Amino acid sequence: MNAEKSGIEVAVVTGLSGAGRSTAAKCLEDLGWFVVDNLPPELIATMVELGAQARGAITRVAVVMDVRSRAFTEDLASIIKDLDARGYKPKVLFLEATDDVLIRRFEAVRRxxxxQGDGRLADGIEAERILLTPLREEADLVLDTSALSIHQLRAKIEDTFGSESAQRTRVTVLSFGYKYGLPMDADLVMDVRFLPNPFWIPELREFTGLDGEVRNYVLSQEGAEEFLDRYHELLRLIGAGYRREGKRYLTLAIGCTGGKHRSVALSEELASRLASEDGMAVKVVHRDLGRE
Incomplete structure (x- = not known):
């Protein structure tokens, strides 16, 4: 895709009704694409031109098209050629599935x-398959979704359209204090109040887990390093499973009494370890640091 020349990447997602276009569109949105569903073919070039003139605000545009558009096949084919001639080099994804799978999917949603018109469901599928044959033959990528789960389809689209950074799991390590309540958006919560509290040591009380004195004290306690080692290993397993299932955001909450000492120090150390992992982009948030 010649993004350097045009300043923008363009993808066209089309294919058989019921083959997974909506899933593809949501996946592309999650990957940072600006997605427009069922735009009239004659407006596609105008939208791409506007995106290219957005001075970097829009760098990736995906247009999802189906047979509801007027003069669908003829107009879309000519628009794709026009975009190619202008240097945008659109990448065309065509989704399909077997007739029996498509019938089951339509019957499942009762649509x-x-x-189809006044005919049978199978008649509509056959007519659409014939109509879209020329587009299928010109597509850059044809995906048969018959045997794919939603997660498997997302993975294939991510491999094709996702940048390396977009495919990484975004991990937020959140420290908090139990006295202020549990964080509502946490996927996993870990209680580190099993470690001695620096609050009860006068010379450490006014410091936080960001200070070396507290950090060294917390990490030197019996069980601290073992906890970090085992939890890190567990998160490797969980993170890999989440990526297979298409989950790209993970919030890990680590709590102590006030969210000032133990949870802060351990969150910083855990985040440092996770940042070295492939496929993870990590940030740290200390929710209750600074509260009295």
Whole structure:
């Protein structure tokens, strides 16, 4: 894709109704693409031009098209050629599935096929398959979703359209104090109040887990290093599973009494270890640091 020349990447997602276009669109949005669903073909070039003139605000545009658009196949084919001639080099993704799978999917949601008319569901699927044959033959990538789960389809789209950074799991390590309540958005919560509290040591009380004195004290306590080692190993397993399932955001909450000493020091250390892992982008948030 010639993004350097045009300043913008363009993708066109099309294919058979029921083959997974909506899932593809949501996945592309999660990957940072600006997605427009069912835009009239004659407006596609105008939208791409506007995106290219947005001075970096829009760098990746995906257009999702189906047979509801007027003069769908003829107009879309000509628009793709026009975009190619202008240097945008659109990448065309075509989604399909077998007739029996498409029929089961339509029956599951109790909806008719857009080309069914007064006929049978199978008639609509056949008519659409014939109509889209020229586009399928010109597509850069054809995906048969018959045997794919939603997560498997997302993984294939991420491999094709996702940048390396977009495919990484974004991990937030959040320290907090139990006295101020549990964080509502945490995926995993770990209680580190099993370690001695620096608050009860006068010379450490006014410091925080960001200070070396407190950090060294907390990490030197019996069980601290073992906790970090085992929790880190567990998170490797969980993170890999989340990526397979298409989960790209993970919030790890670590709590102590006030959210000032133990949870802060351990959150910083855990985040440092996770940052060395492939496939993870890590940041640290100390929710209750600074509270009285």
């Amino acid at each position: 008719g096929h857009p080309m």
